[in-house]
Amino acid sequence: MTNSITAIPNPEGGVLQAESLTFSHDGGAPVFADVSFSVRPQETLALLGASGCGKSTLLRLLAGLEKPLQGSVKFLGEPLVQPHPRSALVFQQASLLPWLNVADNVSFGLDFRHQPRINTQERKTRVQNALQAVGMAGHEKSSPAQLSGGMAQRVALARALAREPQLLFADEPFSALDPITRGEMQSLMVDVVHRWHTAALLVTHDIDEAILVADRILLMGGAPAKIIAEWTVDLPHPRTVYPHAIQELRQEILEAFRGCNPLGNHQVHQRKLSPAVTAIQPSHFYI
Amino acid sequence: MKHSLLHKLLAPCAGLLFAVFLWWLGTLWLTRSMPIASNLSPLRAFPELFALLGSSLIWEHTLTSLQRVLAGLGFALLVGVPAGILTGISIGFAQTTGTLFQFLRMISPLSWMPIAVMVLGVGDAPVYFLLAFAAVWPILLNTAAGVGQLDENWLLLSRSLSATPWERLRRVILPAIAPHILTGVRLAIGVIWIVLVPAEMLGVSAGLGYFILDTRDRLAYHELMATILLIGFLGFLLDQLARYLHKRWFQR
Numbered sequence A: 001m002t003n004s005i006t007a008i009p010n011p012e013g014g015v016l017q018a019e020s021l022t023f024s025h026d027g028g029a030p031v032f033a034d035v036s037f038s039v040r041p042q043e044t045l046a047l048l049g050a051s052g053c054g055k056s057t058l059l060r061l062l063a064g065l066e067k068p069l070q071g072s073v074k075f076l077g078e079p080l081v082q083p084h085p086r087s088a089l090v091f092q093q094a095s096l097l098p099w100l101n102v103a104d105n106v107s108f109g110l111d112f113r114h115q116p117r118i119n120t121q122e123r124k125t126r127v128q129n130a131l132q133a134v135g136m137a138g139h140e141k142s143s144p145a146q147l148s149g150g151m152a153q154r155v156a157l158a159r160a161l162a163r164e165p166q167l168l169f170a171d172e173p174f175s176a177l178d179p180i181t182r183g184e185m186q187s188l189m190v191d192v193v194h195r196w197h198t199a200a201l202l203v204t205h206d207i208d209e210a211i212l213v214a215d216r217i218l219l220m221g222g223a224p225a226k227i228i229a230e231w232t233v234d235l236p237h238p239r240t241v242y243p244h245a246i247q248e249l250r251q252e253i254l255e256a257f258r259g260c261n262p263l264g265n266h267q268v269h270q271r272k273l274s275p276a277v278t279a280i281q282p283s284h285f286y287i
Numbered sequence B: 001m002k003h004s005l006l007h008k009l010l011a012p013c014a015g016l017l018f019a020v021f022l023w024w025l026g027t028l029w030l031t032r033s034m035p036i037a038s039n040l041s042p043l044r045a046f047p048e049l050f051a052l053l054g055s056s057l058i059w060e061h062t063l064t065s066l067q068r069v070l071a072g073l074g075f076a077l078l079v080g081v082p083a084g085i086l087t088g089i090s091i092g093f094a095q096t097t098g099t100l101f102q103f104l105r106m107i108s109p110l111s112w113m114p115i116a117v118m119v120l121g122v123g124d125a126p127v128y129f130l131l132a133f134a135a136v137w138p139i140l141l142n143t144a145a146g147v148g149q150l151d152e153n154w155l156l157l158s159r160s161l162s163a164t165p166w167e168r169l170r171r172v173i174l175p176a177i178a179p180h181i182l183t184g185v186r187l188a189i190g191v192i193w194i195v196l197v198p199a200e201m202l203g204v205s206a207g208l209g210y211f212i213l214d215t216r217d218r219l220a221y222h223e224l225m226a227t228i229l230l231i232g233f234l235g236f237l238l239d240q241l242a243r244y245l246h247k248r249w250f251q252r
């Protein structure tokens, strides 16, 4: 133990740590203030909040695309100075590059200078695995223009997976899709996040999506925004078989959300939703 | 389908034939007061055009002109694309140059001719300058518009990959704005072709513009008319080619 001097890349603190982050656009009123939380390894964390409360801004900050006014972000224990090569982004729109075919879209950027060097074979394998995982194997040569919205979003997810991320940032990735496709994509997300052993930060304003996908839910609200509540969702997947539990938690989140007024002064709720309880008494939750 | 195809071919031909008829009537009328005008008649111009095409002389002039088109376009691209990208990326650059560009754009390139010859000397250089000066605006403006329409997420993506400025330019911006640049090129070719003939009328001894003046000096009005036909025809072909390439690009 004593002779171990190399830093362990996966400290107790988690994949990502946000430490009292404050941010404002061009010196205006702060969008959010004093936001602290951490993302644990392989955990899916949902960031829930009303439109315009600063979720996307927070995500960009955590991804290293924007600098905080105050506070700091740590990725794998190290202060984040630029986007980390082991993080990946998925947007609301697939935003595939139309001049590249599907396979080239998935491998896009893997050969950039500040990315870890991998050889051509490894790159091919990654593209294949990622496309396989999202159910798009066989579409390698297709052009993005030929894909439906859901298929394009699958390719966008594959593009993120091909980077073998330790943290996947997703900003309302399914909100532009029709309800049926959205449902499919939500279970796909759960599936690939587990298979890739990656943590995920899912920004959404869909309460049910947060409940169905996330291990933990953070509720953002107020002006400037803060984390006003937190839930641990400990139900096995697929969660669609627990309609009562989902209904209850949705209600609770909505109430917490209404209780939050713009003047602040909230207490952080800490609730845990555990499977044993829901299995026996679907209408009760332990704190 | 067949009916409309027939229309598509027949209607333009009818229009052309009617114009030739008016042209013939016009020269007939002109010849009454000016006998030399009989040389301008289509009855002389068309046979002369075929005779010209049979000689190597006109091909040399044509080739010279087409080379100048390419060179002018090349210079316009070299200046227009980087300036357009800068305009699209940097609000400061756009604000600083916006009015200036609008001002310069509205000056007929040919007004610069005497100064171009004075500064660049007699020869090809001032012609290249004038052509490039005329062609740079459609390229610049379309490039800037292309950069303005870039998907914000593509730039975010390249930033999340810590792309170097060069990687961002070559892997994202340039491929994304290529269709816009091509639109600019198509418009630029039209402009260049129009400016080419007058630009070649000063200080050079080859090219279609030069040849026009040459036929005038030799009082070879039937050749002059034939050359005008050739200029129109080549311009038409160039534009069709540019349109075709443009369409091909968008249908990939």
Ligand SMILES: Nc1ncnc2c1ncn2[C@@H]1O[C@H](COP(=O)(O)OP(=O)(O)OP(=O)(O)O)[C@@H](O)[C@H]1O
Binding pocket: A025, A031, A049, A050, A051, A052, A053, A054, A055, A056, A057, A058, A205
């Ligand atoms: N570039 C910018 N300059 C100034 N203000 C901005 C900018 N981008 C966003 N804002 C403001 O910051 C606030 C937070 O925006 P943000 O996009 O982070 O919210 P959001 O929670 O993601 O909303 P949505 O659910 O609609 O995506 C909003 O009030 C928005 O108007």
Ligand SMILES: [Mg+2]
Binding pocket: A055, A056, A057, A171
């Ligand atoms: Mg947003």
